[in-house]
Amino acid sequence: MSVEGQRVAVIGGGTMGVGIAYVAALAGYGVHVAEPDEARAAAMLRTIEETLDGAVARGKLAAEAKFTALARVSRVALIEEMPEGLDVVVESVPERLELKRDVLARAAARSPTLLATNTSALSINMLAESVADRGAFIGLHFFNPVWSLKLLEIVVGSATSAETLAAARAFGAAIGKETITVRDVPGFATSRLDFSAALEAMRMLEDGVASAEDIDRAAVLAYRHPVGPLRLSDIVGLDVRLEVARTLEAAHGPRFAPPAILATMVAEGRLGAKSGRGFFDWPNA
Structure with a gap:
């Protein structure tokens, strides 16, 4: 589908926000990124450029396309500085309910056609309480x-309209994603599958079943996972893992209770790749 003239905003210039901005710009959308932190905003633009450079070096992207994509991305400091009436706004701030509610209420005031939250576990219906047009x-x-990663999980709230779902699927297709649609159940589909493996791997490490390296090797070699559950947890961030595990435990009971090792590592500041140390060492963090 042609996206010429369509505009997207991403709220939050962290790891996920950078990626969403990148794929939207590459697809042809004009992209505004709302990020108040100057250092994070600079890092976001640098990451987008470096990722485009990598695509050019691998022959996946023409050199001129890099500059065209870069030119489509602009940064604003505040949500209130985003244009009104954007086609798509995607909120991608940390997984804290009240923070997301505040951000979404401010974003909704800009009257986008489609307003979305990027969340791996928080209830869409609960977040919708801060939005005037829940449809x-x-x-x-x-x-x-x-x-x-090609997957985009679309989560439908109780008030989400059929038109909004269709628009979300069209957006996913335009940015090169395969979509699945799930209803608003805590953990959706992917997070519940992911956490079942990740939390069990942590318990195995606690029990001394094997080293972190060998637990991950088992997942990669026996089941063809691209990365093991402990290394993936480091990449996601152990603090994020802990928050989501607590959310899933509250919804589904003790099978999703965070292992003691996870809580201890977060308390010690061992957050994974972003802190330089988690289940593995990350010297270039």
Whole structure:
């Protein structure tokens, strides 16, 4: 589908926001990124450029297309500086309910056609309470790295309109994603599958079943996972894992209770790749 003239905004310039902005710009959307932190905004633009450079070096992208995509991305400091009436707005801030509610209420005031939250576990219906037009609100769960992983999980709230679902599917197709549609159940489909493996791997490590390296090797070699559950947890962030595990435990009971090792590591500041140390060492963090 042609997206010429269509405009997207991404709220939050962190790991996921960078990826969403990248794929939207590459697809042809004009992209506004709302990020108040100057250092994070600079890092976001640098990451987008470096990722485009990598695509050019691998022959996946023409050199001129890099500059065209870069020119489509602009940064604003505040949500209130985003244009009104955007085609799609995707909120991608940390997984804290009150923070997301505040951000979504401010985004809704800009009257986008489609307003989405990028969340892996928070209730779409609960988040929708801060949005005036709940029919135009939906969940879009992206996966990291956004530019590599093809899946987009669309989460439909009780008030989400059929038109909004169709628009979300069209947006997913335009940015090169395969979509699945799920209803608003805590953990949706993908997070419940993912956490079942990740939390069990942590318990195995606690029990001394095997080393972190060998637990991950088992998942990669026996089941052809691209990366093991412990290394993936480091990449996602152990603090994020802990927050989501607690959310799933509250909804589904003790099978999703976070292992003691996870809570201890987060308390010690061992958050995974972003802190330089988690289940593995990340010297270049």
